[in-house]
Amino acid sequence: MSIIANNITKFFGKQKALNKVSFTIEKGEIVGFLGPNGAGKSTMMKILTTYHTPDEGKAEVNTFDVQSEKKNVQKSIGYLPEHNPLYLDMYVKEYLAFNAEVYKVDKQRINTVIEQTGLTPEANKKIGQLSKGYRQRVGLAAALLHDPEVLILDEPTTGLDPNQLLEIRKLIREIGKEKTILLSTHIMKEVEAVCDRVLIINKGTLVADKKLSELRDGQDQVLVVEFDFRVEEAFLNKLPHAIMVKNIGGFVYEITFDTSNDMRPAVFDFAHDNQLKTLQLSRKNKNLESLFSELTL
Numbered sequence: 454m455s456i457i458a459n460n461i462t463k464f465f466g467k468q469k470a471l472n473k474v475s476f477t478i479e480k481g482e483i484v485g486f487l488g489p490n491g492a493g494k495s496t497m498m499k500i501l502t503t504y505h506t507p508d509e510g511k512a513e514v515n516t517f518d519v520q521s522e523k524k525n526v527q528k529s530i531g532y533l534p535e536h537n538p539l540y541l542d543m544y545v546k547e548y549l550a551f552n553a554e555v556y557k558v559d560k561q562r563i564n565t566v567i568e569q570t571g572l573t574p575e576a577n578k579k580i581g582q583l584s585k586g587y588r589q590r591v592g593l594a595a596a597l598l599h600d601p602e603v604l605i606l607d608e609p610t611t612g613l614d615p616n617q618l619l620e621i622r623k624l625i626r627e628i629g630k631e632k633t634i635l636l637s638t639h640i641m642k643e644v645e646a647v648c649d650r651v652l653i654i655n656k657g658t659l660v661a662d663k664k665l666s667e668l669r670d671g672q673d674q675v676l677v678v679e680f681d682f683r684v685e686e687a688f689l690n691k692l693p694h695a696i697m698v699k700n701i702g703g704f705v706y707e708i709t710f711d712t713s714n715d716m717r718p719a720v721f722d723f724a725h726d727n728q729l730k731t732l733q734l735s736r737k738n739k740n741l742e743s744l745f746s747e748l749t750l
């Protein structure tokens with residue numbers, strides 16, 4: 454097991470930021486830590502990185518106890534904090550060399566992580582000259598320098614534009630082939646795009662621990678479809694297996710089907726047969742969304 458959290462409770466003064474949180478993460482898993490603002494995600498991550506001490510409970514990373522074996526835990530973890538602290542005046546290579554020095558890592562690793570994080574074309578620039586996406590890559594490269602078993606990424610895509618976001622997610626998936634990753638986010642799409650499993654936390658309490666495959670295999674299926682014209686909901690209800698149709702703005706509809714068979718071809722054909730053009734057609738993971746809103750109200 455790469456990470457074990459057992460009944461972790463943490464107070465800040467009188468406020469309980471975490472309440473008996475327990476979970477385990479196996480080697481090689483990419484797990485999303487999902488929760489609204491202030492739910493306790495960063496606090497849990499900071500306990501795993503030994504930055505905070507739990508008031509109750511025990512946690513282990515890579516078999517090492519976060520309180521009594523801090524050094525070994527730190528060696529096992531690469532951490533990308535929520536506000537990635539970078540020295541903007543430093544050159545990328547200089548910053549990584551500085552980190553390698555501090556953490557006593559072989560300088561050879563610098564080129565390896567530059568390549569691994571796709572930083573090669575920007576490696577000779579100052580960090581301040583880089584786009585946010587590339588700055589995030591520098592943070593990831595620094596977190597990977599000591600070749601840790603586990604990566605803890607606190608909201609790694611916050612503030613990125615849509616293209617940078619896709620690139621960083623791709624990179625995380627790539628890195629996840631070799632490492633265990635726990636990443637926090639409030640974006641459900643992110644969990645769907647990157648993770649094998651999701652932990653949902655609300656007001657300090659863990660309220661769900663689910664494999665994404667379990668959520669996907671749920672019975673219902675929701676499609677979001679945009680036509681080039683207004684259509685009566687009752688008309689769309691005639692689609693086979695349709696159980697609910699909702700107009701969600703403009704000519705965009707959310708259609709729920711009571712089958713797990715992919716209904717996109719049927720919707721496409723239905724539109725075509727009725728002289729409608731399909732401008733967009735996508736599957737929505739209703740289960741993760743409804744689970745999240747049910748559990749974090």
Ligand SMILES: Nc1ncnc2c1ncn2[C@@H]1O[C@H](COP(=O)(O)OP(=O)(O)OP(=O)(O)O)[C@@H](O)[C@H]1O
Binds near residue numbers: 493
């Ligand atoms: N150092 C601290 N001192 C006092 N209270 C804190 C401290 N750190 C966190 N808290 C409080 O603990 C609770 C959990 O905060 P935490 O930062 O872990 O949430 P989060 O889920 O990471 O939120 P966000 O998504 O907004 O980053 C919040 O109510 C927060 O105000």
